[in-house]
Amino acid sequence: MLSNYEVYHLLTELKEKRKESVKNKHSTGQQNLNTIVYETLKYLSKTPCARQSPETVKEFLTSMIPHKLTKAEKLQLLNHRPQTAVEIQLMVEESEERLTEEQIDELIQKVTNILPGDPEQDAAPEDAEMDASTDQ
Numbered sequence: 001m002l003s004n005y006e007v008y009h010l011l012t013e014l015k016e017k018r019k020e021s022v023k024n025k026h027s028t029g030q031q032n033l034n035t036i037v038y039e040t041l042k043y044l045s046k047t048p049c050a051r052q053s054p055e056t057v058k059e060f061l062t063s064m065i066p067h068k069l070t071k072a073e074k075l076q077l078l079n080h081r082p083q084t085a086v087e088i089q090l091m092v093e094e095s096e097e098r099l100t101e102e103q104i105d106e107l108i109q110k111v112t113n114i115l116p117g118d119p120e121q122d123a124a125p126e127d128a129e130m131d132a133s134t135d136q
Contacts, residue, residue: 004049
């Protein structure tokens with residue numbers, strides 16, 4: 001399994017290599033591949049994985065060791081960057097039995113502290129407050 005960060009990084013490298021070698025760009029298979037690479041990068045560039053690094057991924061995975069999560073659960077947490085207990089419950093199987101409320105809060109803290117957020121989402125609450133203050 002690959003994380004969104006790994007896919008984003010691999011496709012970015014592939015795109016750069018393909019820019020250097022422009023030959024065979026007009027075949028149908030190449031056009032389809034170019035479209036898939038473009039659309040995937042366009043989507044992933046709008047997600048937090050675009051701001052992750054190998055160091056943050058390693059730090060995150062190391063911090064998850066005490067929680068005894070499966071690889072798939074860690075991958076979901078890494079890819080989706082949950083910020084609420086409900087999101088954790090959707091990603092961690094049988095979380096009610098396996099995790100206490102304190103452990104869920106700790107997971108949320110680790111996710112928000114270690115993994116870079118989406119700048120658009122992080123700015124949204126401030127924008128809403130500014131709009132509310134200008135309305136008054």
